[in-house]
Amino acid sequence: MQSTAHQIALETKHATIDRRIADETGRPHPDTAILADLKKQKLRLKEEIVSL
Template identity: 70%
Template sequence: MQTAHRSALEAKHATLDQRISEETHRPMPDAMLIADLKKKKLRLKEEIVQAH
């Protein structure tokens, strides 16, 4: 069960990473959105580390 949970968290982390990358490469990136996505990514990273 814990492996499935960790895999789900890692998938969400990768999705956030992709969204950050897409937003960063737009002609006029939204800095507030990027900051929010990075905060969510960091929270997920912390949760992944705790699940380990």
């Protein structure tokens, strides 16, 4: 049961980061450093979700 709650929490964080990436990309002058950091965070979360 805990792993399911953990997985849901990770998926929620992943979706939040995805929205932040979309928001930053939609800006007239997106900050490439912020985008790179968000994409790294998203990838780490995705890897952790897959490992479950």
